[in-house]
């Protein structure tokens with residue numbers, strides 16, 4: 001279970017201070033499928049980065065599975081990222097020199113799995129995303145949608161407890177987007193807790209719960225409902 | 237993980253072949269320079285008979301002038317060589333496990349069968365020369381004490397001389413003609429190249445050993461002229477070889493094999509006693525100063541490693557350091573250029589240590605490749621040295637230990653160059669580098 005209370009994150013550059021998260025509080029229960037929506041720049045990626053221990057908060061308390069992880073050292077955070085968290089980044093963030101197989105292999109390598117286990121996991125997860133036939137292709141030889149699916153395969157190959165997905169369907173057509181959502185729903189049914197950032201209200205509706213982020217804070221406001229517009233209309 | 241890191245390193249080096257070659261070239265240049273100088277230095281300064289270092293002693297007696305020491309820079313050093321009569325007297329009387337007295341001469345070998353005669357450099361030595369200095373034989377053996385006493389006309393040939401005279405076959409029992417006299421071949425040496433030529437540093441320390449070896453006694457009975465250095469201090473009339481035999485001039489080398497400290501002590505007191513006796517006869521005007529040197533001490537006393545090559549060594553290492561510094565910059569820009577991939581690895585759970593090791597393996601690989609390149613350059617440098625100084629011939633061969641040392645040095649240089657860049661890259665904060673689009 002993931003529990004953030006009064007999290008603050010401030011980005012400072014020479015000229016400006018950006019309060020990316022201010023008094024940000026959220027709890028995600030074990031096995032939940034939560035969709036995060038909000039306008040661009042509202043702090044969704046920042047939230048996921050902190051949730052995934054890629055960044056440390058400047059204030060507040062963050063507990064993962066009951067442990068205070070906001071203050072852990074670098075190596076401990078890397079270990080938790082590796083073992084418990086699957087990331088699907090907003091960009092694909094595949095390593096261009098490595099083929100599909102080796103890209104999916106990256107988190108498994110640091111996990112210390114034996115060769116046979118790694119191979120089985122890679123093949124299974126590529127099969128799940130429909131790319132088993134492209135294992136020896138380089139990312140540059142794949143379409144955007146295919147690259148996104150490689151990124152998904154990489155995130156799920158290690159069977160993480162938490163899956164943090166930042167716009168995983170942003171680069172896909174609506175049919176493919178729905179397939180990916182089906183896949184995520186299936187993964188969630190098998191017990192993985194999922195936090196999904198999306199701009200697509202239709203996809204957001206398929207989650208158990210929606211969190212709306214505005215100006216670095218969780219709002220209770222249900223934007224589409226409040227405006228009285230049907231979510232499907234917003235998509236169109 | 238090492239196999240994985242090596243594969244990543246290889247991929248990474250392939251990605252930017254130009255920079256990779258530049259880095260390998262830079263380290264290889266430094267390694268080439270250091271291997272060239274290290275080889276010369278190493279061959280100049282190694283003890284070629286280290287296995288017998290502790291039992292062999294070069295013998296010196298101070299028979300020099302009362303007015304000035306043998307070596308004004310090192311007034312405590314006795315002369316490096318001995319007179320004929322002192323060398324002979326000690327060789328005949330001193331208590332030692334083995335003893336060799338020797339000098340150099342030269343003769344003309346006559347191969348016969350219409351082939352032209354040629355000059356051979358000859359070592360006149362007593363029979364212990366061969367066992368004392370671990371001289372390897374291809375055929376036959378050296379002579380014995382009886383041959384020394386009787387001055388038998390027997391000869392031991394070097395491998396080269398045997399090649400020239402007998403085409404390299406077993407020539408034991410055959411006759412070799414030298415200056416019109418016949419000698420029976422009783423031994424042929426295998427390849428023997430002690431570098432430096434420790435047993436006689438006064439006569440070409442980096443020369444090859446002599447072409448031919450004859451019993452020492454023949455030098456007196458046949459009145460063979462000296463071919464090495466002859467140093468004299470006393471105003472004496474030296475009309476001929478007979479005078480030289482009786483003079484205070486030094487031109488003989490004397491070595492003793494002393495196996496225990498007690499034996500060393502006994503030998504030392506014998507030669508001190510000998511000089512004390514000679515003093516009574518009006519010789520040896522200086523204070524008693526007879527020294528025994530192990531091979532190591534003997535090489536050190538003769539400063540076999542020249543100051544020049546020591547300076548060169550320092551300069552070449554400084555050059556290597558400059559090359560390494562250049563590579564630091566190249567590595568830094570390469571590693572930071574690929575920070576995106578590193579950020580992904582970090583985000584997916586690679587620890588700093590794992591990233592650090594991955595990059596060190598990469599620079600280690602660069603170093604190893606540079607080592608091979610550097611050896612090739614070093615070989616070129618050594619060939620060039622050989623062309624410049626023909627007497628460097630035998631100093632300029634790369635041996636196995638130098639080859640391994642060069643590769644180890646290259647890997648070390650690579651690791652040194654990579655230490656800071658690898659440290660920098662392993663501290664990359666993943667979030668900042670991940671693409672969001």
Ligand SMILES: Nc1ncnc2c1ncn2[C@@H]1O[C@H](COP(=O)(O)OP(=O)(O)OP(=O)(O)O)[C@@H](O)[C@H]1O
Pocket residue numbers: 011012013018019020038039040041042043044045046047090668672
């Ligand atoms: N590394 C950074 N340095 C400075 N400012 C940053 C940094 N990362 C994010 N920000 C700022 O923090 C705020 C929140 O950014 P964030 O990426 O979390 O938004 P987002 O909700 O994910 O937006 P989008 O929907 O466009 O991806 C933005 O104003 C952004 O400019």
Ligand SMILES: [Mg+2]
Pocket residue numbers: 044045046090166672
């Ligand atoms: Mg974002």
